[in-house]
Amino acid sequence: MNQYSRNCLLVLLSVALLLCLSCASPPPAGNVVDDLDRTINIDEIPQRIISLAPSNTEILFALGLGDRVVGVTEYCNFPEAAIAKPKVGGFSTVDIEKVVSLEPDLVLATQIHSKTAIPALEKLGITALALAPGSLDEVMNNITLVGKITGQDKQASQLVNSLGTRIEAIASRTQNLAPDQRPRVLYLTWHDPLITAGTETLVDDIISKAGGQNIAYDISGHKAIALETVIHRDPQLIIASIGMGTGEDLPWQYVKNEPRLKNTEALLNDRVYKIDGDLAHRAGPRIVDALEQMAQFIHPELFEEIN
Amino acid sequence: MALELLRDTAIPKTAAVYPLQWRSRVYAIVGLVSLLGVVIAATLAIGSTHIPLATLGNILLAKLPFIGVESTWASSMETIIFDIRLPRLLLAGLVGASLAVAGATYQGLFRNPLADPYLIGVAQGAALGAVTGFLLPASWQAASIPLLAFAGALLAVAVVYSIARVGKTLPMTTLILAGVALGAFLAAITSYLMIASGDKLHGIISWLLGTFSLTSWWQVTMVIPYISLGIVVIWLHARPLNVMQLDEEQAQQLGINVERVKLILLGAATLITAAAVCFCGIIGFVGIIIPHAVRLIWGPDHRFLLPLSTLAGASFLILADTVARTMLAPTEIPVGVITAFLGAPFFLYLLRQKKRAIF
Structure with a gap:
């Protein structure tokens, strides 16, 4: 073999090695801190995930993890693919036996499970992580966190960027409003x-970002x-949620x-609106839809062109 | 054990022979009527919204004919006083009066200090009716919840009554046991429906805890006929109730149609309890603590116990509801939480005092 072909081979080998490295899955996230301030070690990228809240389900599907979701709650009705997943109980009532039988390597819970399902699952050796965002910023942080744990960092940063752009489009026009310009x-x-x-609710954060005062x-x-x-x-104005x-x-x-x-300004000016509770109360990506709708309700003059 | 509780032996056999203490009782009635007036006036002025006393006075004066008071207040103030606070405190007063007088009646009928208006299934029947109402289609709920609660309460007692009746007589012990058993059965169905109710659970729980949150005039006018009729009927039976404290046989020998009196009093007490709970839910402890407090202070003569309990019950529940709507203002808590919070320590106090044979 001459010098030239040997060099060629070397280049080819190194390219192959590089390709190999980049196509292998990224390293697991290691120690992460959840919203209950607990440190959780993720030593393998989870492949079988159970969601204990509709918001968590929506985050997982939005990050393209639908195939890895093996269990959801009875209230998880979005996206459509989530409805067909096995059910592990209601919102606060988790069927631990069912969860265990699905052999998850990650359970995404919320703060309402902090004293019930989370300790029960951890005793059984199942990794459980709680998401409990109180503001839009924290929802974005949660999406990033879920992306990091599941090895979907790129999808997460794309999603957070596009949601962030939509939030900014609204916040940039409302953040400098004087108190008397905020209905x-x-x-x-x-x-x-x-x-x-x-x-301390998401709705309160949405109202103020949309340029109103609660x-x-x-x-x-x-x-x-x-x-x-x-x-x-x-x-x-009065905004009423449509039952979940x-x-x-x-x-x-x-x-x-x-x-x-009938003598409140809202009724006198016929400004009573409905919003889908599934949008406004779920700390998932669709919370930005709720923000856009509320912004249109509160400041129709500023946000005519959205949608 | 249960039977020992049911047959209260602490009742003095001379209970029917009450000394007449007219003067102190006239004072008591005058005192409680004025207390009720003061409570209504004071709680009308209290609320999560601050309304200065002068404004309140002017708003009230403006309602009187022939007195010209220039309106300097926002119309929302008038709405708050006449359409929110006034109907609410009147309903609380009516409900408190009903529960207290019904409690006194039940305690007298059963000769048992632990009896309360919910003893023989009223609460469980009303709760099942209301929860069923919550599960009906949305547009029916406003009417169906109170209607089904009212019907459920009456139906439950009717069933208990027909189970417990033996020939032409109604043994009180059987009545209580049938009431407890049917109540447990109905409560089980209610619990199941609550688990299955999903997002309506919040509304159901606040109904079960009792709340006057959205009271308006139509509810007051709906319950007034039932409650006033029932209370008057009960008052008129104070004397037979006194005699029946001896024992039923002796009362019969003294010329009282015991079975008829039992039926009338059970019917009247059930009617006013059902009317009381159908809009505001199950408010506990009023029916126990008010009659006992009145007995402690003014004695067990039903001719005074019944009217005095009516007055005291009204004042107590108006005050409790005022605490419920102002303690954490602008948020509200169910009034049932407040009555139980005040009622439970009082009940424990009664248990400690048992040797004094207050009944």
Whole structure:
């Protein structure tokens, strides 16, 4: 073999070696910290994943991990492919036996499982990780985290970039609004009693990013708000969520028919809107759809062209 | 064990012979009526929205004929006072009065201090009816929930009654046991329906805990006829109820148609309890603590126990609801949480005092 062909072979070999390296899966994520501040060691890239929340399911499918999802909850109705997956129980009621039988190497839980399903699964040697975002930024961080754990870093950064662009398109126009340019918003998830979304909820973050101000500023979490407080704070628009899964718009109908609300600005100007609860309450990629819809409700003059 | 509890032996055999203490009882009635007036006026002024007393006074004056008061307040203030706070505190008062007087009646009928208005299935029947209402199509719910709760309560007691009846008599022990058993059966169905109810669970739980959150005038006007009729009927039977404290046989010998009185009192107490729970849900402890408190202070004579319990129950529940709507304002908590929070320690106190034979 002459010098030339030997060099050729060497080049070919090194190219082959490089190709080989790049087509092999990336290294596992190692130690990661979840939203309950627990450090979890991911020493292998998970291949069988169970989601314990609709939001987690939507993140997994959006990252192209649908094939690796082996179990979801009864409430996971998006995307369509998720409906056909085996069910491991409701939202707070997890069938641990079913989870174990599906032999997952990763369970994506939420904070409501912190005292129940997570310790139960860990005792059985199953890796469980909780996602509990309280703002749009944290949803984006969660998507990045799931991408990192599952070896889908590239898909995750693409998704976060495109969602970030859409968020920025709205935030850039609303962030400098003066308080008096921010309409007072009442958000309702239920009507008897009136349940609203106060501070430390995703909805609250969406309302403020969409250029409104939440009239439930002194209530934290999802709680009842007094009818007289609503009337006194006089919302300029009311947004009612459509029941999760049922498609029922009871809170919206209530608002439209409640005589005691008819003198609020929202009713006088006929600004009572509906939003799909599946968009507004799920900490997944579609939360940005909710942001865009709310921005149009709150500032129709600024966001006519979206959609 | 259960039977020992049911046959309360602490009742003094002379219970029917009450000394007349007219003066202190007239004071008690006048005092409780004025207390109710003060409570209504004060709680009308309290709420998550601050309304200055002067404004409140002017708004009230403006409603009176022939007094010209210039309107300087936002119309929302008037809505808050007349369409939110007033119907709400009136309904709370009516419900509190009903539960207290029904509790006193049941305790007298069963001669058992542990009896409350929910003893023989009213609560479980109403709960099952209401939860069924929640599961019906959305557009029916506003009407179906109170209607089914009301019907469920009456039906449950009717079933218990027909099971417990032996010939023409109604043994009270059988009645309680039938009530407890049917109640457990209905509660099991309710629990199952709740598990299956999905996202309606929140609404169901706040109904079960009892809340006056969205009370408006139509609910007040709906329950007034039933509640006032039932309460008056009960008041009119105070004397036979006193005599029946001796023992049923002796009461019969004294010329009282015991079975008829039992039927009327059970019917009236059930009717007002069903009317009380159908809009606001199961509010616990009022029916136990108010009659006992009244007995502790003014004695066990039903001619006074019944009206005084009515007045005290109304004031108590209005106050409890005011705490429920203002303690964590602008958010609200179910009033049932407050009554139980106040009621449970009181009940423990009663247990400690048992030697004093308050009943």
